[in-house]
Amino acid sequence: MTAKVRVATTSLAGCFGCHMSFLDIDERILPLLERVTLDRSPLTDQKHAGPCAVGLVEGGVCNEDNLHVLREFRAQCQVLVAVGACAINGGLPAQRNHFEVGDLLRRVYTEEPGLTRRVVPDDPELPLLFDKVRPLHELVKVDYFIPGCPPPAEAFWAFLSDLLDGKEPRLPKGAIRYD
Amino acid sequence: MRSASDILNAHRGDPTRLVQILRDAQHACGNWLPARVLSEIARGLGLPRARVEGVAGFYAFLNLKPVGRFRVLVSDNVTDRFAGSAETCGALCQRLGVKRGHVRSDGRVSVDFTSCTGLCDQGPALLVNGLAIPQVTGERLDQVVRLIEADTPVDEWPADLRRVQDGVRLQGPVLGATLEPGAALHRVLHASPDDVLATLKDSKLRGRGGAGFPVATKWETCRTAPGDSVVVCNADEGEPGTFKDRALLMRRADLVVEGMTIAARFTGATQGFIYLRGEYEFLLPHLNEVLSKRRAAKLLGTGICGDRGFDFDVDVHLGAGAYVCGEETALLESLEGKRGVPRHRPPFPVTHGYLGRPTTVNNVETYADAAVIFGLGLEAWKALGTEQSSGSKLLSIAGDVERPGIFEVPWGTTVREVLKLAGAGSVKAVQVGGPSGELISPKELDRRIAFEDLPCAGAIAVFNESRDLLEVVVNYAHFFAHESCGFCTPCRVGTHVATRSLDKLRQGRGSSAELAELGTLTRLLRDTSHCGLGNTAPNAWRHYLDKFPDDLARRLQAGFVPAFDVDAALVAARTARGETP
Numbered sequence A: 001m002t003a004k005v006r007v008a009t010t011s012l013a014g015c016f017g018c019h020m021s022f023l024d025i026d027e028r029i030l031p032l033l034e035r036v037t038l039d040r041s042p043l044t045d046q047k048h049a050g051p052c053a054v055g056l057v058e059g060g061v062c063n064e065d066n067l068h069v070l071r072e073f074r075a076q077c078q079v080l081v082a083v084g085a086c087a088i089n090g091g092l093p094a095q096r097n098h099f100e101v102g103d104l105l106r107r108v109y110t111e112e113p114g115l116t117r118r119v120v121p122d123d124p125e126l127p128l129l130f131d132k133v134r135p136l137h138e139l140v141k142v143d144y145f146i147p148g149c150p151p152p153a154e155a156f157w158a159f160l161s162d163l164l165d166g167k168e169p170r171l172p173k174g175a176i177r178y179d
Numbered sequence B: 001m002r003s004a005s006d007i008l009n010a011h012r013g014d015p016t017r018l019v020q021i022l023r024d025a026q027h028a029c030g031n032w033l034p035a036r037v038l039s040e041i042a043r044g045l046g047l048p049r050a051r052v053e054g055v056a057g058f059y060a061f062l063n064l065k066p067v068g069r070f071r072v073l074v075s076d077n078v079t080d081r082f083a084g085s086a087e088t089c090g091a092l093c094q095r096l097g098v099k100r101g102h103v104r105s106d107g108r109v110s111v112d113f114t115s116c117t118g119l120c121d122q123g124p125a126l127l128v129n130g131l132a133i134p135q136v137t138g139e140r141l142d143q144v145v146r147l148i149e150a151d152t153p154v155d156e157w158p159a160d161l162r163r164v165q166d167g168v169r170l171q172g173p174v175l176g177a178t179l180e181p182g183a184a185l186h187r188v189l190h191a192s193p194d195d196v197l198a199t200l201k202d203s204k205l206r207g208r209g210g211a212g213f214p215v216a217t218k219w220e221t222c223r224t225a226p227g228d229s230v231v232v233c234n235a236d237e238g239e240p241g242t243f244k245d246r247a248l249l250m251r252r253a254d255l256v257v258e259g260m261t262i263a264a265r266f267t268g269a270t271q272g273f274i275y276l277r278g279e280y281e282f283l284l285p286h287l288n289e290v291l292s293k294r295r296a297a298k299l300l301g302t303g304i305c306g307d308r309g310f311d312f313d314v315d316v317h318l319g320a321g322a323y324v325c326g327e328e329t330a331l332l333e334s335l336e337g338k339r340g341v342p343r344h345r346p347p348f349p350v351t352h353g354y355l356g357r358p359t360t361v362n363n364v365e366t367y368a369d370a371a372v373i374f375g376l377g378l379e380a381w382k383a384l385g386t387e388q389s390s391g392s393k394l395l396s397i398a399g400d401v402e403r404p405g406i407f408e409v410p411w412g413t414t415v416r417e418v419l420k421l422a423g424a425g426s427v428k429a430v431q432v433g434g435p436s437g438e439l440i441s442p443k444e445l446d447r448r449i450a451f452e453d454l455p456c457a458g459a460i461a462v463f464n465e466s467r468d469l470l471e472v473v474v475n476y477a478h479f480f481a482h483e484s485c486g487f488c489t490p491c492r493v494g495t496h497v498a499t500r501s502l503d504k505l506r507q508g509r510g511s512s513a514e515l516a517e518l519g520t521l522t523r524l525l526r527d528t529s530h531c532g533l534g535n536t537a538p539n540a541w542r543h544y545l546d547k548f549p550d551d552l553a554r555r556l557q558a559g560f561v562p563a564f565d566v567d568a569a570l571v572a573a574r575t576a577r578g579e580t581p
C-alpha cells in the first residue's frame, strides 16, 4: 500500500456548513481514511498545518487571522481548494460589503440599545476586520473551486477520489451546485 | 409638455415602437421615466408593466432614476481618453459643481462617462441630452458650462457648438459618387431579378458591418423566403472607434436609402427601417429631410418611379445606448420594442427577422456600395480591391495621427499605407476593426486590409510610443463588460472577471495566475458565448498577450500578489478601535 496522503481543512469566514456536508459522505469516510490522513482540521483539532497534498478551505477572508491561516495553508498545501460559495465569492458574510466597516463596528458596539460598555472591542487578541469580506483567490493562488452552499457530499467525494487516483478532478453534473 | 397619451397617439399605440415611445416620454418628463409614466405607457400599449420597465432598464440612455435636466455624457473611448476626455470630464464636474455619476442638488445637471460616441476624430466629445457636442476644450468648454448655468435648452445652443464635421479626408467611388438620386434605382427598375442577382454576384460585394457575408446570397435568400420581407439598415455603428457610417449618413444619405430601395425592389420588401444609434440623434433631422425629398421625388412611398406595384418606405428608429443592438438579431428585437437581447440563430433574419418576416439586414456602407455598383457599373467597382474583397472600404482613423477622419481606400491597402495617409508618426500598435478586431504590432504593418488578411469594419485606432497598451486593452475590456447584455453567463460573468485580472495586471499586481485566468476566459468566451459580443471580447487582450510579450513581461510579478493592498484594507477597523493606523 502506498503512503497515505495528508489533507488539511479549515473554516475561515464560513459557517461550517461545508464541513458538515463533507461529513455527509457518511460511511465512505472509512475507505477515505484508509487513503488519507487528516492534518490540521476542525475534525482533528490540530492547530497548525504541516506539509500536505491537499488543503480544503471553507469560508472567505474577513479578518487578519483568516488571512494568516490562509497563507499557512497556501504555504503548506500543494493543492489549495476553495470550497463553497463563501470561499469562492465571499458568500453570505460578504453581505456586509455594502456597508463601511468602521460604521458597522461603531453602530453595533456603541449605538445599539441595551449595551452596557459602549466601545468598539479593542482587545489586541481580536483579529482586525478587513474593510470587505473577500474570496480566497483575491489573496492567494487557488488551484480548484468547488461551488455550492454547501457543495453536496458527492462533490467532495468525487473531487477527492479523482485527486487521489491521480486524475484531473471532474465533478459529475449533479454535484455542481450553486445553491 | 406632451402627455403620455399624446406620445402614444403619435406612435399609433404601436407596441413595436416602445423604444421610441420611451425616448419621447423621457424627453417630455425632464430626462427620466417616473414609475407612473411607465405604468401609463404599459396600460396604453396593453403590455405588462414589467415588460415596459424591463425594456426601459435595458438601455443606457433611458433612465429609471432622475438624472440632471442636463445629462452630460463624456465619450470614453480610449482615443478620447488619450485626447483628454478625463480632463474634460474633471473640468466639467468642477466648474458645474457636481460629482461624476451624481446629480447636482438643484437637479439641473449630472455628468458621467459613456461608451464611444463616434466622434473620435473630433474629441473630446460630449452628448448633452443626447445631442453631440464635439471638441469640448478651452472656450467651447466654457460655453457649455455657461449654457447649462443659463438653463438654455440644448436645441437652442449655438449651431456652431453642435456642428459635427463629416470628417472626410479621402474620397473614393462611394463618398465621391455624384449620382443623381434615383439614377442607380432606374437601372434596376427594368432589370429582371436574375440580372440583378448576377450583377450582385459578379460584384462580389460583401457586408461592411463586420462579418463580410456575401450580399447576393443574403438578398436572394430573403427574396425567395415566404412572407412580406423587410429591409433594415444597420446604422448602430457601436464598435468603438468606428465613425464611417456617420460620414456616409451626413454626406451620402441619399445613396444609402437608394441602396435600401434597390434591396426592396429586389426582395419585394415594402417596409424599411434605418436603425440609428442613439448617439447619432443629431443626424435625425437630416435623414428625415432626405427621406421626405425622396418621397416628393417619387423615389419612396407608393408607386415608386411611377411603377404601380412598387411600394416601399423607410422609417428611422433611434437606439438608446446599447452596443449589442448592432448585432442584427438584437437590433431586430429592439426594432420590435424589446430588450436588445440577441436571438437564437438559426433561424436567421433572412428568413425569420423583423416580426418573423424575411429581413435583409445590412450595414449602411453595404447599401451605399450596392447603389454605387448599380449606378456606376460593375467595371468601375471591380477595378478596385482584391480577389475576395472587391471595391472600396471606408476607414475611420483616430488616435495618434495628424489627420484623423474618414478615408475611402481600395480593399487591399496595407496598414502602412493607411497610416501614411493619416499621418502617423512612431507607432507602437494599431487596433484594426475596433476592440472586437485585431491589435497589431509594428511588425505587421504590411498586412492588407482585406477579408483575406485583416478584415475591418472601419475602425483604425493608432497608438504611438508614448501610449500604455495595457490601458488600451483594459479600456476595451471594461467596454465589453459594460455592454454585455447579461443574457448568457460566460459573457455576463466572464467579461467582468477579465476586467479584474486586467486591472490587476495594470496595477502591477499581476502574475502567471492572472495570465492563466485570462487564457481560460479566452476559451470560455470564444467558445460558449451566445453572440458575437462575447465571442470577440477576448480578442484585444489575447492579441496583447501574444504579440507584446516585452510590454507584458515588465509588469509581471514573480509570485502571486493579492488583488488589493492588505494593510490599507485594515485601516478602517483600526480607526474604529481608536488605534492610529
Ligand SMILES: Cc1cc2nc3c(=O)[nH]c(=O)nc-3n(C[C@H](O)[C@H](O)[C@H](O)COP(=O)(O)O)c2cc1C
Pocket: B206, B207, B208, B209, B210, B211, B212, B213, B234, B235, B236, B237, B238, B239, B323, B324, B325, B326, B327, B328, B329, B361, B362, B363, B364, B366, B531, B532, B533
Ligand atoms: C456585438 C455586435 C455588434 C455589431 N454592431 C454592428 C454595427 O454597429 N453595425 C453593423 O453594421 N453591424 C454590426 N454587427 C454585425 C451585424 O450583426 C450584422 O452582421 C451586419 O449588420 C450585417 O450587415 P452587413 O452584412 O452589411 O455587414 C455587430 C455584430 C455584433 C456581434
Ligand code: SF4
Pocket: A013, A014, A015, A016, A017, A018, A058, A059, A083, A084, A085, A086, A087, A091, A092, A148, A149, A150, A151
Ligand atoms: S458556502 Fe454555505 S455552507 Fe459553506 S460556509 Fe458558506 S454559508 Fe456555510
Ligand code: SF4
Pocket: B324, B341, B342, B483, B484, B485, B486, B487, B488, B489, B491, B492, B529, B530, B531, B532, B533, B534, B535
Ligand atoms: S454573449 Fe454577451 S452580449 Fe451576447 S448574448 Fe451573451 S451576454 Fe448578451
